[in-house]
Amino acid sequence: MDYIKDLFEFLKIDTTSAKGRGEEGAKFLVDYLKDNGIEAKIIRHKAKNPYVYGEVNVGSKKTLLIYNHYDVQPVEPLEKWNSDPFNPVIKDGKIFARGVGDDKGTLMARLQAIIELLRENKLKVNVKLFYEGEEEIGSPNMEDFLKDYSKMLSADYVLWEGAGKSPEGRPEIVLGVKGLLYVELRKKTPKDLHSMYGPIARNPAWDLVYLLNKLRDEKGKVLIPNFYDKVVWLSEEEKKYLRTPDEYLAKAIEQNVPGNSMIKLVEEPTCNIDGIYSGYTGEGSKTVIPSLAFVKLDFRLVPNQDPQEILSSLKRYISDPEIEIIVHGSVKPYRTSLNSEIARALIRSAKEVYNEDPVVLPNSPGTGPMEMIARYLNVNQIADGVGVDNYSSNIHSFNENILVNDYYKGIEWTKSLLRHLGE
């Protein structure tokens, strides 16, 4: 097996799901699995780009499900690329190609590690491979698939699509996600008014300002009653793995950051204004008392906050009956214990391969469908790691790349992880 040659064959296939491409990528994968002695099949279900499913049963009591996706983001603007995105090249120790960072590189590094272990007869844990072709268009059919194929996909641990290196270059492990509650608050009056009516007319924009001021204080604390009741604050041990220096985060967001910002980023739930609108927003001036004001808010929730409970608290808290509350999204948070087998195995294997402590996020600051997976597959150990990308990989952008060295490290990390899980 030629690691890089095989990876390049895969990278050459245009699997841009937003353009309806992907079939050829699925076919490549199922053939690659079969050619390397792994039972595999294509499952279409409701998806346009089919799922690819492979299974290696070595008779272990434990099974690891590995999820990756073979589809990629559109490459446009093409003129910004220094090389053809579907003709991978190596330059300055890096591989450049669409998808090499997200998610084809990680998919292949993990797969090649499994094939090697199989050949060497060293695989001590059952492995299920689950490849999606619609991740970059928002996984519109995933929930239905999980529902209908929960038995096939059942496992003791799930390894998600891949987390590569942290901003400071350490291996990164992610054990969960934040949840989300996305709401829009709207207030209307019968009509726009001349602003001379200011002394006697309600202005919905002012009413929203007062309401928002009661939702969150200037330090970022959310003021909805009971909001923090179910928050599971990080343990000292969890915090130890979050020593990323503040300067890396300050650089990432191009703003000053508070102290312990990596811990804050992971631990704190938030209420964020995504957008606000009322009245005249064009050039110069127009005087008006607007008849409509709305704000879009996302709450990033941490374990064990429940978006439905937070929504109920919010509804009770908003005393103005004229405020309309529209819910645009709701995702539960999820966290796998630092003491779980998969977390321990990921940490030990990362140390072994990289010779340094990994950064371990008890949950990502972002949101993902981990809770949904846990629910449908009835599994309580879901983690991410063993990725080949880094913070300069230009994922979703032009000149997407990974370090050649990180690709080999990805193979090593997978092998080490599977050894530790099999112990």
Place this chain on the structure above:
Amino acid sequence: MDYIKDLFEFLKIDTTSAKGRGEEGAKFLVDYLKDNGIEAKIIRHKAKNPYVYGEVNVGSKKTLLIYNHYDVQPVEPLEKWNSDPFNPVIKDGKIFARGVGDDKGTLMARLQAIIELLRENKLKVNVKLFYEGEEEIGSPNMEDFLKDYSKMLSADYVLWEGAGKSPEGRPEIVLGVKGLLYVELRKKTPKDLHSMYGPIARNPAWDLVYLLNKLRDEKGKVLIPNFYDKVVWLSEEEKKYLRTPDEYLAKAIEQNVPGNSMIKLVEEPTCNIDGIYSGYTGEGSKTVIPSLAFVKLDFRLVPNQDPQEILSSLKRYISDPEIEIIVHGSVKPYRTSLNSEIARALIRSAKEVYNEDPVVLPNSPGTGPMEMIARYLNVNQIADGVGVDNYSSNIHSFNENILVNDYYKGIEWTKSLLRHLGE
């Protein structure tokens, strides 16, 4: 002189200043003045539609300057009109035509009254007639004109374009205007951020919310220090003329109103959100920490608040150096005393003609250039009244109309006013 026939001739002329029309209207006026024995001329100065100026010197010690405008708003959408806007008709006791309410009707009613008094040798006060042709496009050349023609226009009293009937059908007199300070507050950060950075990133939208909350409380009180220091609150006598029932105002704005709303409307300065914007304002949801937030605010100011002083207080009060303050407009408030000769004459003549107490607004809740006129013409009695329109006149809209009866009343009111001023 046939009142209505002459009015109709004037109404037939399309003087839509926004479409560059008006010249013909000015010519009609200067001819009408001359034909009726009034010295008159066209003055172009910097305006596209020229000014028309007329003068009647009866040897009085006192001079009244009467301002009106001959231009009109565009008539579109034409299909909403029940008759040709430039072919006046009388139906159900009303005259329908563009400009009959704003401002050709009032112009002609006043002028015909003067012509009659002249013929009857009963005019006891000098009169200057000053007609503009660019009012409906914002009087872009007026200030320069006032500057250069201040001597020609000098007077003891100024009667502005016309205030017709109040919502409850009583004659309305307006003795001043509110001032205005229009500012835009903007805050920027280097870039939009993924909203997962909520726990550590500043969000300019939140910063604006906190700032706005410090500018005005939920009862409408402005919280900028010294904001109310120079407010001249209404006297009991001034309040007596403001007994318009709350229900009329509630109907006008289609909202509930507080008690004494007519008094509040006139007396209270305000801080109003005209528009606010940040981040994602489209359909559905997008999570983002926006990099830009701005709000547009107008402060309606009452005598003797000074917009420049209020701006200075605002700047001192906003402690965040990253808030950019852009000034879009500044107009000083103005108020003529209820005890002035013009106010007394307007009130007495209104009672005489209508047999009921007029509504007298010490200042309009809206803004206008009265202070500028007072400054350039060195006059301290400026008032509005003697208008022929009412609250159903559809000014600036389709089917613009006045009551035929109010047209005759307008002539009577002018005659009565001039008699009282000449005493």
